[in-house]
Amino acid sequence: MEKALKRYAPIFVLPTFAAFVIGFIWPFVQGLYLSFCKFTTVDNASWVGISNYIAAIKDASFTSSFKFTVFFAVVSILSINIIAFMLATLLTQKLKGTNVFRTVFFMPNLIGGIVLGYIWQILINCLLSIIGQPILALNSTAGYWGLIILMCWQQIGYMMIIYIAGLQNVSDDLIEAAAIDGAGGWDVLWRIKIPMVMSSITICVFLTLTNSFKLFDQNLALTGGEPSHSTEMIALNIYQTFYARSGMQWKGYGQAKAVIFCVIVILISLIQLNATRSKEVQQ
Amino acid sequence: MKEKKSISNTIWTIVLAIAAVLWMYPIFMILMNSVKKESAISTAAAFSLPGADSFAGLANYVDAIASKGFLSSLGFSFLITVTSVIAILLFCSMCAWYVTRVNSIISKMLYYMFVFSMVVPFQMVMFTLSQTADRLKLNTPYNIWIIYLGFGAGLAVFMFCGFVKSIPVEVEEAAMIDGCNPLQTFFLIDLHILKPTMISVGILEAMWVWNDYLLPTLVLDIKKYKTIPMLIQYFRGSYGKVEMGPMMACIMLTVIPIIIVYLAGQKYIIKGVAAGAVKG
Numbered sequence: 012m013e014k015a016l017k018r019y020a021p022i023f024v025l026p027t028f029a030a031f032v033i034g035f036i037w038p039f040v041q042g043l044y045l046s047f048c049k050f051t052t053v054d055n056a057s058w059v060g061i062s063n064y065i066a067a068i069k070d071a072s073f074t075s076s077f078k079f080t081v082f083f084a085v086v087s088i089l090s091i092n093i094i095a096f097m098l099a100t101l102l103t104q105k106l107k108g109t110n111v112f113r114t115v116f117f118m119p120n121l122i123g124g125i126v127l128g129y130i131w132q133i134l135i136n137c138l139l140s141i142i143g144q145p146i147l148a149l150n151s152t153a154g155y156w157g158l159i160i161l162m163c164w165q166q167i168g169y170m171m172i173i174y175i176a177g178l179q180n181v182s183d184d185l186i187e188a189a190a191i192d193g194a195g196g197w198d199v200l201w202r203i204k205i206p207m208v209m210s211s212i213t214i215c216v217f218l219t220l221t222n223s224f225k226l227f228d229q230n231l232a233l234t235g236g237e238p239s240h241s242t243e244m245i246a247l248n249i250y251q252t253f254y255a256r257s258g259m260q261w262k263g264y265g266q267a268k269a270v271i272f273c274v275i276v277i278l279i280s281l282i283q284l285n286a287t288r289s290k291e292v293q294q
Numbered sequence: 295m296k297e298k299k300s301i302s303n304t305i306w307t308i309v310l311a312i313a314a315v316l317w318m319y320p321i322f323m324i325l326m327n328s329v330k331k332e333s334a335i336s337t338a339a340a341f342s343l344p345g346a347d348s349f350a351g352l353a354n355y356v357d358a359i360a361s362k363g364f365l366s367s368l369g370f371s372f373l374i375t376v377t378s379v380i381a382i383l384l385f386c387s388m389c390a391w392y393v394t395r396v397n398s399i400i401s402k403m404l405y406y407m408f409v410f411s412m413v414v415p416f417q418m419v420m421f422t423l424s425q426t427a428d429r430l431k432l433n434t435p436y437n438i439w440i441i442y443l444g445f446g447a448g449l450a451v452f453m454f455c456g457f458v459k460s461i462p463v464e465v466e467e468a469a470m471i472d473g474c475n476p477l478q479t480f481f482l483i484d485l486h487i488l489k490p491t492m493i494s495v496g497i498l499e500a501m502w503v504w505n506d507y508l509l510p511t512l513v514l515d516i517k518k519y520k521t522i523p524m525l526i527q528y529f530r531g532s533y534g535k536v537e538m539g540p541m542m543a544c545i546m547l548t549v550i551p552i553i554i555v556y557l558a559g560q561k562y563i564i565k566g567v568a569a570g571a572v573k574g
Contacts, residue, residue: 013396019476020392027389027447028404030381034444035411038419038426045422053425098310106307114560115314121552121563123505125523126545129530130320133327133542164317169567176568225415228507232527249417250508266421273418280413 046266049259063267066260072240073268076248083155083244084223087162091219092212095167099174100204113175117168124165128232131161135233147234154234154242161229166222170215177211178204206290213287220283224276245272321549328354328542335538354543362540364547367525370435374510374521375503378442382450382499383492385443390454391480395463405455411448416508419445424512435519438510442503450495457491458484494566522548 016023041053046063048056067073098116102109119127135157136146147154181204189199205212227246230236236243236251243251249272252265326343327335331350344350358364393401423441427433432440461484469479485492507523514521520528526548529541556563 015470016392016396016476020396022477023388023392023480024404026381026385027443027451030385030440030444031408031411031447032444033426033430033432034423034441035414035419035447036407038422039411039414041422041426042419053422101306101310104303104306106303106310108307108311112310112314113564114557115317117560117564117567118553118556119317121501121556122549123507123523125505125507125527126548129526129541129545130324134320134323164320172564172567221413227416228505228523231507232530246415246417250420253421262421269415269417269420273414276415277413 042266043270046263046270048266049263051259051262059263063260063263064271066264067267067271070252070264070268072243073245073248073252076240076243076245079155079242080224080226080244083158083226084220087159087166087223088216088219090159091163091166091170092215094163095170095215096174098167098171099178100200102171102175103178113171116171119164120166120169122165124226124228125232127161127165128229131157131164132233135160148237151238151241154237157233158226158230158242161233162223162226165229166219170219173211173215174208177208181207209287209290213284216287217280217283221276221280224279324542324545324549328539328546330354330539332537332539335542350539354539355547357537358540358543358547362529362544363520363525364544367520367522368547370519371504371521374435374438374442375500377436377439378446378503379496379500381439381443382446383496386447386450386495387454387485387488387492388480389447390451391458391484393451394455394458395466405451408448408451411445412452416445420508420512423509427513433513433515435514435521438513441509441513445509446499446502450499453495453498454488454491457488461487490565490569493562494569497563497566 045053045056047058047060048063049059050056098112102113106112122130132147135153139146139150139153144150144153147157185203185207186199189203194202225246226244227250230242230244230247231250234242236247240248240251245268249265249268252261252268329350329352330344331353389404393405423445427438427441432438465483465487466479469483470476474482505523506521507527510519510521511524511527514524516524516528526541526544529537529544
């Protein structure tokens with residue numbers, strides 16, 4: 012069969028592969044090369060070595076956006092996963108109206124980042140002006156918590172669905188057996204449910220981690236990095252370096268930042284996958 | 295014991311019901327403001343219901359549709375999403391089948407490249423990708439699907455590969471012995487077995503393409519073509535006073551179709567998400 016299939020390789024593989032080269036491989040390789048160049052378009056690039064990287068690391072706005080992203084990621088990963096897991100546990104208890112709740116909690120996930128950002132900007136600004144605080148454009152603390160709340164609102168439903176699927180696979184026999192052996196609700200949670208859904212936890216932590224690091228639309232729409240770049244996350248910082256400044260050097264800096272960002276995201280996701288995979292149990 | 299359990303269940307149901315109402319409040323708030331007169335919309339009064347003198351009826355909606363280009367944006371968004379998703383489903387499932395069934399170094403390398411592309415952040419390629427798209431004239435809503443096929447291939451091929459592995463090879467071999475060529479085998483046999491996966495992948499990719507902001511902004515000419523997320527961002531970014539009324543009407547017009555599609559197909563959407571995650 013393999014032989015017959017190989018003759019058809021152009022038909023099966025070529026369309027995707029050609030688009031993949033245009034949409035990913037070529038831009039990726041070119042981007043890697045351009046991070047060592049000074050340029051404004053791809054045609055006028057001149058080699059400058061690693062000076063872009065040095066400038067990127069020395070750029071205070073880049074390091075502060077990196078810190079902001081890390082603080083944001085830690086809090087949002089924890090809150091999204093804990094709340095989503097709690098909801099999933101409740102929704103697998105055969106409560107009345109489970110389907111309605113599931114439908115409602117999942118819904119914000121389908122709305123795009125830009126629209127979500129504006130909805131929450133209006134809501135949070137109104138809340139802030141009622142309690143007499145400065146609005147989002149002038150208030151970086153509110154911007155930070157606003158982003159967390161927004162991400163929770165969007166992502167909890169999605170993670171909840173994954174956790175529900177995981178919890179439904181834990182057999183009732185196992186829980187019953189544990190109860191007979193004298194395990195309380197807390198024991199069942201920590202010693203049976205959580206280890207049994209470890210693979211769901213791996214996926215959810217991975218998704219929330221990469222989503223928080225790559226967050227762009229919501230950041231742009233909710234705060235736009237205001238006030239004075241203090242709520243700017245890495246992705247937005249790179250975008251601003253590329254498109255909000257004029258001058259030969261900026262695009263090179265931006266591309267170098269993007270490469271650093273890319274390496275960080277890959278490293279963090281690898282570390283995370285290894286760490287939680289090792290805790291998974293074979294079923 | 296049983297009584298205690300049912301009481302605590304009732305309490306939890308009530309807690310969840312309150313949470314669910316709060317969960318929906320932001321959308322209700324936009325709906326409320328979208329029917330207010332422009333002069334009545336202010337930062338501090340966003341929570342108040344429209345009164346007799348501030349109620350504008352559907353004027354904002356009419357304005358959004360008539361003069362703010364909402365319909366053309368809706369059309370472009372729809373066109374881009376449909377073409378991209380069809381292309382991704384068709385070509386990526388074929389590619390994934392080949393990659394899984396042919397055991398060679400090239401197909402292994404391809405697979406790992408697809409997996410790698412899933413993790414890479416868009417900012418890494420955004421500048422070079424937009425330049426490549428310009429050069430190849432892929433910068434219109436009619437052929438931007440090629441870019442989406444390329445950049446979305448990673449997730450789709452990865453998910454399809456996971457499911458193709460669970461299809462027994464014997465079925466395909468039997469078809470081939472009966473005289474099917476690989477194309478016939480794929481389209482007559484595998485495509486049907488892959489249907490549930492198609493729905494999962496289709497939903498995930500459609501959600502991504504429909505809501506995507508940065509890629510179309512960088513690739514398309516914003517003066518000629520705006521997708522819905524671009525239109526809403528353009529509203530806010532334009533100089534001068536932002537017209538809040540029509541903007542909120544636009545947001546509602548964006549959200550309502552999503553809710554309708556979701557309520558109609560929620561069984562598939564929720565299943566699709568769960569299945570996609572298990573394999574992912």
